[in-house]
Amino acid sequence: MTQNVKVQKPISIERWLVPLLIVAGLLLAVFFGMRATHAFANMRHAGFHPQAVNADGIRDWMTVPGLARLFDVPEGYIYQQIGVPQQGSQHSSLSALNSHYFPGQPGLVLNRVKQAVRQFQTRSFPPPGGVQ
Amino acid sequence: MSDPSGLLLTSIISYGAPAFALALLLGQIGIPLPTSLLVVAAGAFSREGILNVAAAAGLGLAGAVLGDSLTFALGRFSRGWVQQHFGASKVWQSAQQTFDKSGGLAIYLTRFMVGLGAFAQPVSLIAGSNGYSYYRYLLYVIAGEATWIGIYGALGFIFGSQWELISDFLTSFGGLFLGLFIMGAGIYFFSRWSVSVTRHHVISLAVLTEEHWELS
Numbered sequence: 001m002t003q004n005v006k007v008q009k010p011i012s013i014e015r016w017l018v019p020l021l022i023v024a025g026l027l028l029a030v031f032f033g034m035r036a037t038h039a040f041a042n043m044r045h046a047g048f049h050p051q052a053v054n055a056d057g058i059r060d061w062m063t064v065p066g067l068a069r070l071f072d073v074p075e076g077y078i079y080q081q082i083g084v085p086q087q088g089s090q091h092s093s094l095s096a097l098n099s100h101y102f103p104g105q106p107g108l109v110l111n112r113v114k115q116a117v118r119q120f121q122t123r124s125f126p127p128p129g130g131v132q
Numbered sequence: 133m134s135d136p137s138g139l140l141l142t143s144i145i146s147y148g149a150p151a152f153a154l155a156l157l158l159g160q161i162g163i164p165l166p167t168s169l170l171v172v173a174a175g176a177f178s179r180e181g182i183l184n185v186a187a188a189a190g191l192g193l194a195g196a197v198l199g200d201s202l203t204f205a206l207g208r209f210s211r212g213w214v215q216q217h218f219g220a221s222k223v224w225q226s227a228q229q230t231f232d233k234s235g236g237l238a239i240y241l242t243r244f245m246v247g248l249g250a251f252a253q254p255v256s257l258i259a260g261s262n263g264y265s266y267y268r269y270l271l272y273v274i275a276g277e278a279t280w281i282g283i284y285g286a287l288g289f290i291f292g293s294q295w296e297l298i299s300d301f302l303t304s305f306g307g308l309f310l311g312l313f314i315m316g317a318g319i320y321f322f323s324r325w326s327v328s329v330t331r332h333h334v335i336s337l338a339v340l341t342e343e344h345w346e347l348s
Contacts, residue, residue: 018322025315032307039301043294050179050292057293061138066145070180093142 055114055121060095060107067113073120081116082109137166141173149187153195160199162253167196168306169299171281175288176295185289189281196277197270200243203253204269207260214261231262236272243276244283246302247309 053070064086068075079086084097092100098109143151152174159167174192177183218224231238239259242252259269284302291298 015325018318018325021314021318021321023318025311025313025318028311029308029315030311032304032311036301036304036308039297039304043297043301046294046297048291048294050290050294053180053293059138061141063142063145066182069182091142091146093138095138096142 055117058094058110058114058117060098060110061093063091063093064097064113065090067117071117071121073117077120078113078116081119082112084109137169140165140170144170144174144177145182148183149191152183152188153191155195156192157195157199157202160196160252161202166303168249168280168284168302171284172288172291172295172299172302175285175290176292177288178285179289179292189285192281192285193274193277196243196281197273200252200256200273200277201266201270203256204260204266207257207262208266209260210257211261211263227258228262231258231264235259235262235264236268239269239272240276240279243273244280245309246306247313249306250310 055071058067062070064075064078064082067073068078076086079089082097084101089097094109094113098106102108140151140155144155152170155165155170156167159165159170171192174183174188178185178188235255235258238251238255242248242255256269256273287298287302288295
């Protein structure tokens with residue numbers, strides 16, 4: 001009689017699903033935990049200066065009109081300094097302008113914009129003792 | 133900043149709140165876009181005068197809610213198929229009952245909680261295919277998306293030009309939370325599995341003992 005008794009085995013999918021979940025979760029937690037710690041250290045190091053805008057914060061996804069508004073620099077001045085026509089360039093990012101007008105010279109437009117903004121700010125607000 | 137993020141940020145700077153709303157809509161229907169980063173950035177752009185706060189918040193909320201509603205509609209559309217294939221399953225019926233009880237909380241939390249955003253689309257699909265009331269769903273979705281846009285946008289507004297720092301931290305913290313959540317789920321299943329294995333061994337032992345006594 002007892003030979004007919006069948007013992008149900010526990011679901012086998014959990015045999016590989018459980019270690020997979022634990023290992024994947026652990027890896028994610030370690031990776032992002034390290035990134036979060038690093039990001040927090042960066043935040044502490046930078047301090048809290050929400051209104052500080054400087055040319056080092058210019059990114060290649062930004063557009064010339066956006067930068068003009070952010071840094072209070074005339075658009076025409078920036079286009080002139082980077083050597084790109086203003087017409088048709090208003091919605092293009094700095095990286096798009098770079099690849100269109102200066103292919104093979106990565107980062108050129110970004111560096112020129114940073115330089116142009118710095119120059120304009122120095123002219124508008126000369127440091128004490130005059131421009132060196 | 134990676135290229136897709138850069139492209140989205142350029143579009144938001146160039147075309148304003150409608151581009152922001154479109155990005156959130158696409159993100160909420162499941163296209164993998166860095167939408168939380170965009171909300172933080174939109175807050176910072178509002179502070180810098182690039183975006184209008186009210187337009188960005190209003191259109192952004194509309195875009196996100198529309199995206200969620202489309203995902204819900206997709207779930208509702210597939211309801212017949214789901215019911216046909218899984219409707220008789222006890223697990224599915226139990227899941228349905230659980231969702232009816234606490235689905236609202238799941239819908240609300242997955243809209244804005246760091247790390248749980250990955251579950252927003254599955255929860256919307258389940259709500260749709262489960263026969264969950266659309267008006268109840270809409271209520272929780274509006275509350276959740278408003279919380280998300282409010283908190284993340286405010287952080288971007290407060291941090292201003294330093295928004296990339298807070299966004300980087302939030303993204304990493306979200307990943308950490310997700311990792312801990314997955315690990316917690318693994319540990320929960322392990323505890324259930326070990327109980328099941330122990331029960332299996334006890335039953336096997338009992339059967340063997342009974343056989344041994346009958347034979348002897």
